[in-house]
Amino acid sequence: MATEHQRRHDTRQRLLRAGGEVFARDGFRGATVRRIAQRAKANLAAIAYHFGGKEGLYLAVLEQSFAVARAKYPPDMGVATEAGPEERLRAFITAMLLWMLDKGKLSWHGKLMIRELADPSPVLDRVVEEAIRPLHDRLAGIVGELLAAEADSDAVRLTVMSILGQCLFYRNSQPVVSRLYPGRFDAARIRELAEHITAFSLRALRGERGTG
Amino acid sequence: MATEHQRRHDTRQRLLRAGGEVFARDGFRGATVRRIAQRAKANLAAIAYHFGGKEGLYLAVLEQSFAVARAKYPPDMGVATEAGPEERLRAFITAMLLWMLDKGKLSWHGKLMIRELADPSPVLDRVVEEAIRPLHDRLAGIVGELLAAEADSDAVRLTVMSILGQCLFYRNSQPVVSRLYPGRFDAARIRELAEHITAFSLRALRGERGTG
DNA sequence: GTACAAATCAAACGTTTGTTTAACTCCTTT
DNA sequence: AAAGGAGTTAAACAAACGTTTGATTTGTAC
Incomplete structure (x- = not known):
């Protein structure tokens, strides 16, 4: 048969x-x-x-996840490098949230790697080098452009962490979020979230540039 | 003897x-x-x-932690209620970071409760109601004042999460942070961090008020 | 000092964990 | 059709887990 x-x-x-x-x-x-x-x-x-x-x-599952993640959510989210840094920041945040929170059939790829951040297993080092650092470097590049003149490495680093922190919060603290604010996370809600984080962060960045 | x-x-x-x-x-x-x-x-x-x-x-350990946390880091951080909301926000963020990241002899109290957020145990519900929700409500009050006129509940909620996310990031993702940026977190570094998160968030909030 | 409850102790219990074993089935090769 | 390797299976394994037991020690009251 x-x-x-x-x-x-x-x-x-x-x-x-x-x-x-x-x-x-x-x-x-x-x-x-x-x-x-x-x-x-x-x-x-x-x-x-x-x-x-x-x-x-x-290890085999992670290996496969790296490939799937790169294929399903290209790091530029379909936005060309020539686009302005603000547009690329919006794309980055949207892609990251969808990657982590998407409820699709392949949704576990993102959850798997994010879980490593808070609850390390013996292979955290590989996850950081292969999946996290590329994401981080791309975000650091965008932030560096946005900060322009006053882009000392300390300011870039702190800003990158503020943005990553906002995104990761919704996954790492989901059990608490769902208790404080009952309700589901559908795709529309996720895009709403991405828009808020983008706007929030851009306002903070513009303010820094204005007063720098 | x-x-x-x-x-x-x-x-x-x-x-x-x-x-x-x-x-x-x-x-x-x-x-x-x-x-x-x-x-x-x-x-x-x-x-x-x-x-x-x-x-x-x-449960007994958590019970004791609630008391210690309230005693060691009073939620207003010694800043009177009459102080402006900006000053109270700064105090809140500083207290929260010290509570989570302090390396003192009693430092595990904060780590313990924050760990519940990402890795829930059978008693998460009690932790949320007794420790997290009071913190959340206080922060929501401050943010509500800062947003003033345009303080619809959705905007307050999203802003609260952005601030909490920035703070929690440094604890929940510490294994990755220390790999991306090797270096220790002493008390001075923590206050530097608190200052950044406060300034970052206040700029984002002022921008929202300005364009609302 | 004798009696008694509280507290401590070494040992064992029953599960659950990841892993290993040895027999068995299926498919290909000759 | 016989042989042999690849894959599957039920069963058992050793280790670690939280919990329980029954004897023993300790501090106190009479």
Whole structure:
């Protein structure tokens, strides 16, 4: 039977998907290999067979996430480099929020990597170098243009963190946000949020330039 | 012997302290009762005897943290209610950063509660209602005054989150921050940070008022 | 000093964790 | 059709977890 043949031979792919979902929801420590195998409709021992163990699966899932993230949310969000820095800042923030909060079928890629920031696992260093630092450098470039003359590295750094902090808040503190303000996050709400953070940050930046 | 007498009768206090330190570092799930008992130089069964179990100890530790936090960092940071909203915002942000990042002997109180935000335990609801919502309401009051006329609840809410996000970033994402920007956080650095976040947010708020 | 409740202790309990084992099934090769 | 490797499976494994037990020690009241 073709379907049976298929089912038996893509166990690796099903484990990657199930692993991503469970790791994103429960973190590396909180996730259990039994839960992952069950969700993938695979045998418990398949994880050790295909990936060498829990940590091997986690690494493979991250590896795949890097690629998917780059493909699904290009860092410039479709806005050309020639666009003004303000427009590129808006695109960056929107892309980042969608990446982290999108409820789509592949939504766990962003959640997975952001979770590493607050709850580090043994592979945090790779996540920072491969996923976080490129994002950071791009944002630092935009901020540097916006600050223009008074762009000493300290000012750029503090501003970058203020912007990243606003974005990450909605993911890292989601359990509290949903308790303080009950309500769902759909795509429209996310874009509203991106607009607020962009406007808020641009006003702060313009003020700095004005008084610098 | 007086010291022996003392040692045997403050097991409860030693467990509270050791529990706070370990819970703050490893989280509720990550912490183990064996590690806590060892650090407290107490027997493993003492936790169940004095607090009913791991969760009971965690609740008691939080209860104590609420009191310590209120005493050590009064929410107005010594600034009278009659002071202008800008000065009160500065005091609020400074107090919050010191509370979360202070490296003193009692520093784990803040870390403990902030950890709940990103990595919820079974008692998150109580933490939100007793510790987070009062902080939030106070900040919302200050922001409401600053926004004045255009203070519709949506604008206040988004602004409050932008400010909280900037503050929480330095704790929730500390493992990444320290990798992107190696260097230590001493008290002077923290006040520098508080000054930046305050100025950044006030510029954003003034801009909003100006264009409202 | 004897009795009694509170507190401490070493040991064991029952789960759950990630991992390993050995038998088994399926598909390809010859 | 026989052989052999790749993949799957149920079962068992050792370690770590929170909790419980029953004996023992300690401080206090009589």
